[in-house]
Amino acid sequence: MAIRNVPIPSRQLYIDGEWREPVKKKRIPIINPATEEIMGDIPAATGEDVDIAVEAAQRALARGDWGSTTGAQRAKYLRAIAAKVLEKKSELATLESLDSGKTLLESAADMDDVAACFEYNADLAEALDSKRKTPVNLHLDSFKTYVLREPLGVAGLITPWNYPLLMATWKVAPALAAGCAAILKPSELASITCLELGEICREIGLPPGALNILTGLGPEAGAPLASHPHVDTISFTGSVPTGIKIMTAAAQFVKPVTLELGGKSPIIVFDDIDNLDIAVEWTLFGCFANTGQVCSATSRLILQESIASEFLNRLLVWTKNIKISDPLEEDCKLGPVVSSGQYEKVLKFISNAKNEGATILYGGERPQHLKKGYYVQPTIITDVNTSMEIWKEEVFGPVLCVKTFKTEEEAIELANDSKYGLASAVMSKNVERRERFTKAFQTGIIWINCSQPTFHQLPWGGKKRSGFGRDLGEWGLEKYLNIKQVTEYTSDEPWAFYKAPSKNQ
Numbered sequence: 001m002a003i004r005n006v007p008i009p010s011r012q013l014y015i016d017g018e019w020r021e022p023v024k025k026k027r028i029p030i031i032n033p034a035t036e037e038i039m040g041d042i043p044a045a046t047g048e049d050v051d052i053a054v055e056a057a058q059r060a061l062a063r064g065d066w067g068s069t070t071g072a073q074r075a076k077y078l079r080a081i082a083a084k085v086l087e088k089k090s091e092l093a094t095l096e097s098l099d100s101g102k103t104l105l106e107s108a109a110d111m112d113d114v115a116a117c118f119e120y121n122a123d124l125a126e127a128l129d130s131k132r133k134t135p136v137n138l139h140l141d142s143f144k145t146y147v148l149r150e151p152l153g154v155a156g157l158i159t160p161w162n163y164p165l166l167m168a169t170w171k172v173a174p175a176l177a178a179g180c181a182a183i184l185k186p187s188e189l190a191s192i193t194c195l196e197l198g199e200i201c202r203e204i205g206l207p208p209g210a211l212n213i214l215t216g217l218g219p220e221a222g223a224p225l226a227s228h229p230h231v232d233t234i235s236f237t238g239s240v241p242t243g244i245k246i247m248t249a250a251a252q253f254v255k256p257v258t259l260e261l262g263g264k265s266p267i268i269v270f271d272d273i274d275n276l277d278i279a280v281e282w283t284l285f286g287c288f289a290n291t292g293q294v295c296s297a298t299s300r301l302i303l304q305e306s307i308a309s310e311f312l313n314r315l316l317v318w319t320k321n322i323k324i325s326d327p328l329e330e331d332c333k334l335g336p337v338v339s340s341g342q343y344e345k346v347l348k349f350i351s352n353a354k355n356e357g358a359t360i361l362y363g364g365e366r367p368q369h370l371k372k373g374y375y376v377q378p379t380i381i382t383d384v385n386t387s388m389e390i391w392k393e394e395v396f397g398p399v400l401c402v403k404t405f406k407t408e409e410e411a412i413e414l415a416n417d418s419k420y421g422l423a424s425a426v427m428s429k430n431v432e433r434r435e436r437f438t439k440a441f442q443t444g445i446i447w448i449n450c451s452q453p454t455f456h457q458l459p460w461g462g463k464k465r466s467g468f469g470r471d472l473g474e475w476g477l478e479k480y481l482n483i484k485q486v487t488e489y490t491s492d493e494p495w496a497f498y499k500a501p502s503k504n505q
Ligand SMILES: NC(=O)C1=CN([C@@H]2O[C@H](COP(=O)(O)OP(=O)(O)OC[C@H]3O[C@@H](n4cnc5c(N)ncnc54)[C@H](O)[C@@H]3O)[C@@H](O)[C@H]2O)C=CC1
Pocket: 158, 159, 160, 161, 162, 185, 186, 187, 188, 189, 216, 217, 218, 219, 221, 222, 223, 224, 226, 237, 238, 239, 240, 242, 243, 245, 246, 260, 261, 262, 263, 294, 295, 342, 345, 394, 395, 396
């Protein structure tokens, strides 16, 4: 499946259905995190390019070939994109791995998810046609009313590097399904596959301006998008500090935003589990999948004291078995983190934990056999207390911290002891207990007897400082719609609120 020598395409910005050099002609190097080598470069958009893209998006909305389409017509474009993604799956997956360090296995799964998400939103676009105009019966003779669902306008989509094309798809697919015109700003750390989405849109003949793709730095390309007066909504996935900046910028125009931010999600394991190894594997997957660079990573293991020692022993055995290598190698299960900045950040979290008195039970360093690349061993940290940074802050790397508990009350208190509220997992065979935890968890996503499986039919998002609004499912499309009420007075009788003037007045 791996095509090692996929050439890195040299692209420009994708605006108005064509490739355009950025106004300031700047480019950003692409770094392969597995080798630390520069592989190519991407265009760096600035505010001038944002203005051009916004105008292209507005023209698309005003033109019949996009602005007047039915959901069924848009569904055809979305299905054509899905088909092209599958046709180019191995090339796209390899590019994704080269750019972000994701294992090829995970990149290939992402491409399947990308295609499935476009397909799913094609279905939603079709379903929208029958819901476009919904009568509302007021049970009054004098009024006829209905509600229209219309595209909100120009959507700004700002996305991260951990699932580069998939996170973009979670926003692009519903924005297009709704009939918006979109401007995607992917992360400068991994933009290759998002630019290839531009090529796919060109190949399938998506009307110009319906989707524009501006690569570039956050403050130079993302910030002008968030603060543009003619961008009608912003959907963002990324860090809390950037989310706050985006919300602040958008607030100046009372622009709706949805924010999918960080997390420090718990996984609670009870001693009533039937099979220790199954729980161990979910715990590993929950924290080390995608090299821990997952907003919903269950990076706080909350373990019932009675099984702690046996569980940790099995966890160590399984962890030592994880293959860490170049992400394109067969069976690689843990690649490098995305960038030198992220590498330094993860190692600093580990050294801070040590300095605060925690124990590095396993890992904590660069793997001995890999001399180059931003690799960090899967790391397990014990002797953690709730005032430590490692308990409170998102690492976004393969680092699991562990605490034990005796009672259910203690477990739920530990689980909810976070400023974040994205996801929670509980492993137990006791149905009533699982229901109690489902109710008590202060998060938007609950996993029972698993961690991380994600389905595009279900709402994705959090509460507290993990943000608000939802991607995916029908909820992921709603934010791109304007709900318009229409009220018609159908009576021949005067309204008779004011006194009617007399005939000779
Ligand atoms: N919730 C999640 O899925 C993610 C969380 N993170 C967290 O954020 C940390 C830092 O990663 P970064 O890449 O720096 O995340 P970031 O939040 O800065 O980047 C996400 C996106 O926002 C853009 N951006 C940055 N500054 C902006 C601004 N002022 N206005 C508009 N857009 C802007 C970036 O270019 C990128 O496209 C990670 O270590 C991790 O903890 C990072 C990526 C994804």
